[in-house]
Amino acid sequence: MAAIKQPRYRVIALRIAEKISTNQLKVGDKIHARSTLATTFGVSAETARRAISVLVDLGIVETRHGSGVVVTSRQKAQDYVNTEQEVNGLQSLQQDLKNQIKAQQAALTTLGASLQSFIDQSQHYQQHNPLTPFELALTAPSAMFEKELRELNFWHKTGTTLVGIMHDDKLTISPGPYAKVFQGDTLYFVGDQNSVQSVSNFFYQN
Template sequence: MRVARQPRYQQIARLIAEKIARNELKVGEKIYARSTLATTFGVSPETARKAISVLSDLGIVDPVHGSGVIVVSRQKAQEHLEQYQEVETIQDLQEQILESVVRQQSELANFSTILDKLVDQTEHFQKANPLTPIEFQLVEQSPKLGKTLGEMNLWQNTGATIVAILQKEELIVSPGPYATINQGDTLYFVGASNTLQIIQNFFYTK
């Protein structure tokens, strides 16, 4: 729901401008006395006076001493409303952007909480099941590929114990030091909670 941003006298000035733009109040017609205007909108005479002053400054009405307030320009009333609507549109867009940012921040905070829980659960699972293999596929080229496990000293460099290698559609269980690692292979290994990151760094960090 939109919260009123304007002072009451500006809101009244806009409502009167709308009546003039719709030709409900015609050029040359007198607007009710300020006291009547105040009663109509439920505001003080001073607020009504300010509303008329706004319309006068915009050239929409002309307060004539002793004759009341005369409508002088429907066109300027229409121009004023068009400018007001443009401002409203900009404010609407600003509100939508701010609301979107708030939603994204909330969603990001929720995602972060879920991610933390996932990490905690993963670490707990790995600690409870230390022999559950971790899977890592070598999808990109690496200068270390094409070598055997023994040549690259994989266990010494990463702490990972390779329990199986999936090469194309062939699963090699308990591969020895002469097993060659190629691009596209999937490694199954056991190790510490940070071993996966070490493996990634080993193959793909220069």
Template sequence: MDQARYQEIALELAHSIVMGEYREGEKIHGRSTLAGRFNVSPETIRRAIAILQNAGVVIVNQGVGITVTSRAMADRFLKSFDQKGEMQVFQEELKRLLDQRREIDLKIEEYLDKVLNYAERLMSRWMDVGEIEVGTGSAAIGKTLRELKIREHTGTTIVAIVREGLEQFSPAANFILQEGDILLVVGSGEGQKKLQALLAKGRSLPKPQ
């Protein structure tokens, strides 16, 4: 941000005092003279002098004019303004970092949404458990799970088999199916339909592609 003109004038006058152009106890030109020197309005000069008076650099007495009170305060005023400049740099850098962080936050949210959507699809896939019974006359009766090649045919996984009310989890590949067995199946709805067709009554087993 550009400094206001009256701030610039206050800085220039303080610099002149520090450099010895105006000494302590010496009067500075009147407002009208200063207005002509800096090519600004008397109001702008009044605001510049008000800053310096507030900083203890000058004093304004009615009928006397503007008098320099402290070179040390003028020097301190200049240094404090330099610090304001540093603060402005800090603010701008902080703003840049905040903008950068917002961009990173948006990226994080974008990828988080992707991960959550993927996880939701993955979980729904693996949590979709169905029960399929080996019916009378099924071509799967007397066959082992290895022979049936259920995963190859349907893309589903047999996680357990219920026989006469007893569950056998993670059945071995040599497990032989019997009529009435209930298969606990994990997989998509389409895959479970394929398995139902595979185990259907009187249906012959397809050859895996």
């Protein structure tokens, strides 16, 4: 998961709290002067002061006149560490989810563009390719049903070429002479602009 960058003073406050929670710094111990903290962490004295202020506000340390900064509560230090870990985990999860959503949106945009391109090309093909199949659903009864294509003499009678038969949701491509046509089938065929009418007449006006 992506890490969330914290202000430097909060990072320092957390590091000090971790030392207190693991007993590297004990209750009653004095914390180094701000100038020493600044040198240790490579930050300005003001950043070190702000880090100490966070710990003071949380009751982990206190400033005593003449003694400087003194550790006062290991439990509060542990609570602070736990809270920060939970917050960082939630922030990381939030960022990770945002990244996933962004990636999904980009993928959907690409998919949408590809789909539109496919639709545009399909429409162009249908408009300019004379071999685009026509289709006709045979819903009404006909005396021509349940006969083999060789008996029907389909090509000679309709002037079209049968390229597929959809029967019970199963598509047969380039059906042979022994294939049969049934009520409820959908026929796919190629021919001129009058092909649909020719095939319809063949089944229903004989």
